[in-house]
Amino acid sequence: MEYSAAAKTDVGRKRQGNEDNFCVAPALGLFVVADGMGGHAAGEVASRLAVETIRECMTRYLGGIETATLGPPVASCSREANFLLSSIRRANRVIFDAAQGRRECAGMGTTVVSVLVGNDQVALAHVGDSRIYRMRDDRIVQLSRDHSLVQHDVERGILSPEGARGSQYRHLIMRALGVNEWVEVELGEQPALPGDVLLLCSDGLSDLVEDEEMLAIVREHSDDLEKACQALVDRANYKGGDDNITALLVQARAGDRDAPSLRAGDPE
Secondary structure, three states, X not given: OEEEEEEEEEOOOOOOOOXXXXXXXXXXXXXXXXXXXXXXXXXHHHHHHHHHHHHHHHHHHHOXXXXXXXXXXXXXXXXXXXXXXXXXXXXXXXXXXXXHHOHHHOOOEEEEEEEEEOOOEEEEEEEOOOEEEEEEOOEEEEOOOOOEHHHHHHHOOOOOHHHHHHOOOOOOEOOOEOOOOOOOOEEEEEEOOOOOEEEEEOHHHHOOOOHHHXXXXXXXXXXXHHHHHHHHHHHHHHOOOOOOEEEEEEEEEOOOOOOOOOOOOOOO
């Protein structure tokens, strides 16, 4: 399997600064979106630290540089997926330490969604309410699970999905990088098929653009991921642009079936 990707971020129509950051690193098979939060410019600092730390760690892990992983692995996931898990845990520690050491950054944090692609397997890891979607066979499915108060209530039958979407508390998240010294990261792996498109996005997109709208936009621009990302951002701005908007698309296509997956020791 081969992969191509594109990304677009935008301040939106109502914010003064952009606290979203993203990483597109095809040589690593790594793709990340982070949505920061905090006073002053602290949210931008948190999301930038997350993206930089994850990329640096994955470069070392996949480059075969002897580097200790942080925390216990998930036994059901591959070694490479657990490298991604460790890199996010490391980013959490970096952000937490920075927040403790700099008064202007106190209380800062960030969500993160990340994807590591191999040959026919995709590792997914996330914290917070930024999202990962998969588009396959004219269907769109959310692969991530919002770590939010309203999603917690939906899962317990207290709130309907429709009620959650309109709730004034929908932005209250229960997990974020940097808020505490340790964070629980959700990790999983999915098989990839030719034609799959993964969308990683901040809630500036998913809050305003319905799932089926996103699917239609991506299908309309299926031959140009850059145009698809721009169209997604434009749609969110058209519907209000209430927050920073980031859209990152990763498309799988048939390639050399004998091509090796990314493994520790492969060069970047």
